[in-house]
Amino acid sequence: MTHEAKKPQNKLSLKQKAKLESIARIKALMKETGRHYKGRKIKLQEFFQNRIDNFKQVCESFKDPKTGNRTKVGMFSLEARKKLVVCRTAKHASTTLANLLIKMTANQQDVNGTQVAFQKVESKIFTPAEKRSVVRSLETPGHEFLSLVVCRNPVEKLLSVYKVMLDPKAVDPEDFPSRREFVKPRSWSEFLTRVAAAQEENYLGLLRPLHRGCDPCTYHYDVPVMMETFDRDIRAVLESSSLGHLAPSHYNIHGNNTLTNKVLDIDRLFGGVDPQVVVNITHRYQKDFLLCGYHDSLASLQKLTREN
Numbered sequence: 001m002t003h004e005a006k007k008p009q010n011k012l013s014l015k016q017k018a019k020l021e022s023i024a025r026i027k028a029l030m031k032e033t034g035r036h037y038k039g040r041k042i043k044l045q046e047f048f049q050n051r052i053d054n055f056k057q058v059c060e061s062f063k064d065p066k067t068g069n070r071t072k073v074g075m076f077s078l079e080a081r082k083k084l085v086v087c088r089t090a091k092h093a094s095t096t097l098a099n100l101l102i103k104m105t106a107n108q109q110d111v112n113g114t115q116v117a118f119q120k121v122e123s124k125i126f127t128p129a130e131k132r133s134v135v136r137s138l139e140t141p142g143h144e145f146l147s148l149v150v151c152r153n154p155v156e157k158l159l160s161v162y163k164v165m166l167d168p169k170a171v172d173p174e175d176f177p178s179r180r181e182f183v184k185p186r187s188w189s190e191f192l193t194r195v196a197a198a199q200e201e202n203y204l205g206l207l208r209p210l211h212r213g214c215d216p217c218t219y220h221y222d223v224p225v226m227m228e229t230f231d232r233d234i235r236a237v238l239e240s241s242s243l244g245h246l247a248p249s250h251y252n253i254h255g256n257n258t259l260t261n262k263v264l265d266i267d268r269l270f271g272g273v274d275p276q277v278v279v280n281i282t283h284r285y286q287k288d289f290l291l292c293g294y295h296d297s298l299a300s301l302q303k304l305t306r307e308n
Helices: 014-031 034-047 049-060 094-106 115-125 128-137 154-165 177-182 188-197 227-240 266-270 275-291 295-307
Strands: 076-079 084-087 146-151 223-226
Touching: 034 049, 034 146, 034 227, 049 223, 049 275, 076 094, 076 115, 076 128, 084 094, 094 115, 094 227, 146 227, 154 188, 154 266, 154 275, 154 295, 188 275, 223 227, 266 295, 275 295
Parallel strands: 084 146, 146 223
Antiparallel strands: 076 084
16 A cells, blocks of 8 residues: 655745734724724814815816726725725825835834835735725715825926936836837927827826826815825824824935925926917816815916917
């Protein structure tokens, strides 16, 4: 009688076991009711009330206000430990937020990671159906998860993307075929001309308007963060979630691209640009200017087109 040799079983390392146990604990937290965070939501809504009210007023001024893309659930990131959902828009501190969400999940300041890394963590905690359910709940004011979106002046966003297009690695045609026309460095005016003529909603993979993805008229947000006050706004979220020990500072691989706390000289930036280009760009981002309260920038752009 012969005996087959038993195949060695793959044993989990202590590190793997600890990781699985941590994921199991986080999943258990996710299934708990959000009663512990109702006070947090009310407090933060009061803190950001003026911005929330502006969202509502602007949405009411549009005949068909809901322009968000309901098919792109992937633009949302869910954090289970503190029941937080963030809608990400390229060049709206999305890298910083992903890194912060990883710190929140691990509850450690010295942990870092990218958006891809956090997506892997998220997928181990939420099933696709669970994520769709959370995102769908944001279409009503009574949603359970604390919801967050980041606003940025579209002019600053354009400047930031233009800076990216001057980085040879960011326009490598092998990695970014849609950016091949920027292999040869372009002037600011040439860049704007291409943006104005672009048919793609998310031109260059970086220029989707906020209202075409994370639209505040489609989804109800409790925390509208502004790039100008990013650290302060995120600090309020962290402290109300018992995570005040985590640092919210803005980080991006292309450096500090924001012109925060500086006055945007619209006349200097757009004065020599073809008026029709300015008109097209203004139209493309008009709803973003209004939703996020950048009325002065919008008025300056509109004045330029009238004068020409």
